[in-house]
Amino acid sequence: MATIQEVSSAPWRKRLVPASYGSARFHVEQQGRSGGRRVVLHEYPKRSQPFAEDMGRTAFRYQMTGYIIGPSYHEGKRALMKVLDEQAGATLIDPYIGEPKKCICERYSVSETRERGGYCTFEMTFVELGSPGNFPEQVNSLRQLQNVAQTAMKSIAQTANVQAALPPGDPRAGQ
Amino acid sequence: MNKLEYIEALEISKRLVTELVRFPAKPGKATVDLRTAVGKFLAEFPTMADNWVLGTELLNCFELARAAGATLNSMARLRATMFAEVPARHMGTTIVNAAILFSFIEESEIIAVQVFKSRGEVAELMDAMGVAIEDIKLNKADSFAANDYQAFVKIAALLIQHMSATERQLPRVVQYTWPIHYPSLALSNRIYGEGSRSEELIAENKVVHPLFMQRQILALSV
Numbered sequence: 282m283a284t285i286q287e288v289s290s291a292p293w294r295k296r297l298v299p300a301s302y303g304s305a306r307f308h309v310e311q312q313g314r315s316g317g318r319r320v321v322l323h324e325y326p327k328r329s330q331p332f333a334e335d336m337g338r339t340a341f342r343y344q345m346t347g348y349i350i351g352p353s354y355h356e357g358k359r360a361l362m363k364v365l366d367e368q369a370g371a372t373l374i375d376p377y378i379g380e381p382k383k384c385i386c387e388r389y390s391v392s393e394t395r396e397r398g399g400y401c402t403f404e405m406t407f408v409e410l411g412s413p414g415n416f417p418e419q420v421n422s423l424r425q426l427q428n429v430a431q432t433a434m435k436s437i438a439q440t441a442n443v444q445a446a447l448p449p450g451d452p453r454a455g456q
Numbered sequence: 457m458n459k460l461e462y463i464e465a466l467e468i469s470k471r472l473v474t475e476l477v478r479f480p481a482k483p484g485k486a487t488v489d490l491r492t493a494v495g496k497f498l499a500e501f502p503t504m505a506d507n508w509v510l511g512t513e514l515l516n517c518f519e520l521a522r523a524a525g526a527t528l529n530s531m532a533r534l535r536a537t538m539f540a541e542v543p544a545r546h547m548g549t550t551i552v553n554a555a556i557l558f559s560f561i562e563e564s565e566i567i568a569v570q571v572f573k574s575r576g577e578v579a580e581l582m583d584a585m586g587v588a589i590e591d592i593k594l595n596k597a598d599s600f601a602a603n604d605y606q607a608f609v610k611i612a613a614l615l616i617q618h619m620s621a622t623e624r625q626l627p628r629v630v631q632y633t634w635p636i637h638y639p640s641l642a643l644s645n646r647i648y649g650e651g652s653r654s655e656e657l658i659a660e661n662k663v664v665h666p667l668f669m670q671r672q673i674l675a676l677s678v
Binding site: 420422423425426427429430432433434435436437438439440441442443444445446448 | 504505506507508509510511512514515518519546547550551553554557558561564565568569601603604607608610611614615617618621622
């Protein structure tokens with residue numbers, strides 16, 4: 282049987298990729314993504330001009346309605362619920378953009394109905410995982426000092442070897 | 457190598473190794489190895505330069521000295537001896553320069569593994585090393601090879617950085633004044649809220665009897 286992409290080869294359709302979160306795949310009924318800037322609006326008394334102060338980018342958020350269908354949809358449902366509960370987050374692939382993004386699931390709900398057997402719907406909200414802030418890089422100064430000291434001593438010994446062996450003024454002595 | 461050059465370099469080397477082994481060495485293999493290496497250095501001195509191993513053998517002596525328990529003082533004394541040398545010839549200058557750099561780097565290595573108790577201890581040592589660094593820069597920088605000078609500057613910077621990082625994590629030594637003479641156990645409880653640190657107070661203040669501590673004592677802030 283031909284796929285929809287073969288039947289109607291619109292460019293946008295060709296670019297669609299299967300949606301997944303971590304190792305669990307699912308189909309997407311509808312989705313939305315929100316972003317923007319964090320703004321603090323300053324409105325001063327007796328002044329008509331406000332000032333919108335930019336405080337950085339807002340974290341991306343995805344609202345997705347996904348579904349899993351088929352005779353063994355239970356397995357897919359369990360796999361997706363397991364990965365949605367992961368503490369460390371996982372990689373979310375948005376079928377429309379196709380670009381993997383490390384996200385964590387804030388909230389999800391699964392619903393199944395009597396009329397639609399072999400089918401379950403997931404309402405999911407994801408937020409961008411990002412990286413921990415306010416942790417300055419710690420340099421191991423002891424290890425760094427010991428490594429550089431060992432290298433430097435070898436290099437100085439080498440210079441002394443050369444300088445002692447060569448007559449004064451020889452350009453190879455590197456003075 | 458001509459004869460005059462050889463005699464000058466050998467004399468400098470003898471004074472160098474005399475200082476290098478002047479420290480209370482730990483009995484054991486490291487000390488034996490150091491003595492052997494120093495003896496070999498002096499005995500094989502004429503052939504070492506021709507075989508391009510003079511610097512390597514000298515470095516080996518310094519490394520063994522550190523392993524045998526050379527102290528910061530012994531390395532500083534050695535450096536001062538080398539500073540006092542005024543070599544007239546090429547070989548002598550090479551040995552003096554290498555010895556000054558090796559002693560400084562060995563000091564850095566000793567400091568790197570040293571355990572400090574208080575900020576004051578580190579700050580004192582940092583001042584002393586700062587003077588040594590300035591001394592080397594002002595008096596010897598011109599006679600060093602470019603690579604050696606760059607290595608020295610890098611080590612000096614890393615040493616100060618390491619000491620500053622170490623200092624930040626340590627408590628201060630503060631002075632406490634008490635109205636009467638307390639026993640060390642009572643002071644330990646009053647200052648730290650536990651009696652187990654009374655020995656530390658006794659050691660820090662060098663008291664005659666732990667029942668009667670001085671009214672003014674020095675103690676770590678935490």
